[in-house]
Amino acid sequence: MRRCSGLGSVALALTLCGAGGCSRSVDAPAPLSPLDSTALAAQVELAEQDSFYLILELGPKRLSLRYHGAVVRDYPVEAISLGRPRALVRAVEVDGAWRGRVWREATLDPPLEVSRTVIEPPASADTEVETPPVIPPTPEERFPAPDRFRVRFAGGLALEITSREAGRRAGLGEAFGNAWNAGQDGLRIRLQLPAADVGALYRSLPAGISLIVVDRAAPV
Amino acid sequence: MTSVHLRWGAAPDPVPASPGSLAPSRARRVGVVLGALLAAGLVVVGIVSMGAQYTYGALRIPADSAGTPEPDGESRKLLAKLRKTVPKEAYVVIDRTNNRIWLRRGNEIEIEGICSAGSGHVLTDPTGKRTWTFDTPQGRFKVRQKTADPVWKKPDWAFIEEGKPVPRDPSERIEYGTLGEYALYLGDGYMIHGTLYERLLGRSVSHGCVRVGRDDLRVIYKAARVGTPVFIF
Numbered sequence: 328m329r330r331c332s333g334l335g336s337v338a339l340a341l342t343l344c345g346a347g348g349c350s351r352s353v354d355a356p357a358p359l360s361p362l363d364s365t366a367l368a369a370q371v372e373l374a375e376q377d378s379f380y381l382i383l384e385l386g387p388k389r390l391s392l393r394y395h396g397a398v399v400r401d402y403p404v405e406a407i408s409l410g411r412p413r414a415l416v417r418a419v420e421v422d423g424a425w426r427g428r429v430w431r432e433a434t435l436d437p438p439l440e441v442s443r444t445v446i447e448p449p450a451s452a453d454t455e456v457e458t459p460p461v462i463p464p465t466p467e468e469r470f471p472a473p474d475r476f477r478v479r480f481a482g483g484l485a486l487e488i489t490s491r492e493a494g495r496r497a498g499l500g501e502a503f504g505n506a507w508n509a510g511q512d513g514l515r516i517r518l519q520l521p522a523a524d525v526g527a528l529y530r531s532l533p534a535g536i537s538l539i540v541v542d543r544a545a546p547v
Numbered sequence: 548m549t550s551v552h553l554r555w556g557a558a559p560d561p562v563p564a565s566p567g568s569l570a571p572s573r574a575r576r577v578g579v580v581l582g583a584l585l586a587a588g589l590v591v592v593g594i595v596s597m598g599a600q601y602t603y604g605a606l607r608i609p610a611d612s613a614g615t616p617e618p619d620g621e622s623r624k625l626l627a628k629l630r631k632t633v634p635k636e637a638y639v640v641i642d643r644t645n646n647r648i649w650l651r652r653g654n655e656i657e658i659e660g661i662c663s664a665g666s667g668h669v670l671t672d673p674t675g676k677r678t679w680t681f682d683t684p685q686g687r688f689k690v691r692q693k694t695a696d697p698v699w700k701k702p703d704w705a706f707i708e709e710g711k712p713v714p715r716d717p718s719e720r721i722e723y724g725t726l727g728e729y730a731l732y733l734g735d736g737y738m739i740h741g742t743l744y745e746r747l748l749g750r751s752v753s754h755g756c757v758r759v760g761r762d763d764l765r766v767i768y769k770a771a772r773v774g775t776p777v778f779i780f
Contacts (some may be wrong), residue, residue, distance in 0.1 A: 369626040374632040396633035410601035449710035531644040
């Protein structure tokens with residue numbers, strides 16, 4: 328029985344280490360100048376398109392939704408961490424060229440479900456039957472948002488959007504779920520936002536949006 | 548009823564086996580096997596999860612002590628292109644899902660308020676020939692016209708929704724007061740306007756227009772001019 332409990336302790340330690348994602352320090356990549364011409368060209372390319380896009384600034388910790396260069400919405404980022412895929416216990420090195428380039432075709436995981444109500448018009452206006460007034464749902468009721476989700480871009484980058492509260496609640500079950508889906512993303516950037524902003528971003532993120540990650544956005 | 552007293556670090560007191568129950572030694576063996584299976588399972592799950600997880604680490608970008616360097620020729624051209632796209636004046640931003648409205652000037656937020664955008668409901672003409680989806684459109688718009696004391700010219704769907712016949716006389720479509728004090732026209736029949744139902748602000752209830760509370764509407768109307776950009780996401 329003693330051997331068995333020893334094995335159990337090792338197993339539990341392995342499981343908890345795997346589930347927690349073994350936090351380590353990540354070497355800061357070489358600074359990318361806000362005037363780096365490749366990153367600037369990517370920002371110009373996005374600003375000239377007729378669509379919304381995201382800019383993640385790692386230095387000031389700022390995620391902003393933009394259109395034609397105009398800041399449309401700011402999401403305050405409380406913490407940023409970089410998740411690299413791991414082959415057994417060794418982190419796989421990721422090419423540093425993930426900053427300053429355009430990531431496109433975002434998809435939400437889990438996807439946002441949109442259900443529509445079909446209105447049945449009354450046969451005539453002078454109907455005798457009084458229908459009780461219906462209080463329309465709030466955005467939170469209409470589109471329930473998870474407290475943790477991913478915005479996955481073509482090419483292997485994913486933003487993992489979470490809140491401090493969700494981090495505290497994350498259990499073993501979620502870690503195993505992550506393990507099941509692991510390998511889909513070459514690189515994950517985990518952004519911790521205030522809980523209300525996590526939900527707001529999930530509900531209103533324009534479909535198929537593009538992203539650029541920079542140290543600092545160009546001064547405009 | 549038999550009670551068993553267990554003490555930490557000691558085997559339980561022997562209990563006489565009753566017919567149909569497991570003998571103590573057999574029960575211990577079953578316990579050991581189950582424990583071993585559970586531990587082995589945990590080892591497998593641990594190894595699998597360690598092999599398929601991500602290593603997270605805090606990412607710190609060193610502060611740029613030298614500040615922004617002087618742009619070179621190529622960067623200067625790109626910066627000029629980028630600056631050309633950014634609106635210089637105030638602009639309106641609407642979050643049509645979370646029902647929020649802002650008046651912004653670059654990084655500055657001048658006002659932030661609640662609004663009511665499209666309900667997303669679907670209405671079909673009883674003949675089945677026409678269908679309307681009450682969504683607020685997404686994208687970049689601009690204020691095409693500003694009106695005080697706007698008059699609503701009711702479209703066909705407003706009559707169909709109420710079960711009324713669509714009038715032939717255009718004067719029967721006119722309704723006063725429904726749109727509040729002001730309206731900003733965005734094109735294709737979409738407007739930012741006031742509402743009689745301020746208690747419903749924050750909920751998606753409109754037919755595609757954006758309803759705003761009286762105080763916020765007054766500020767937006769004053770700040771906006773014809774041509775002011777309106778971003779709806």
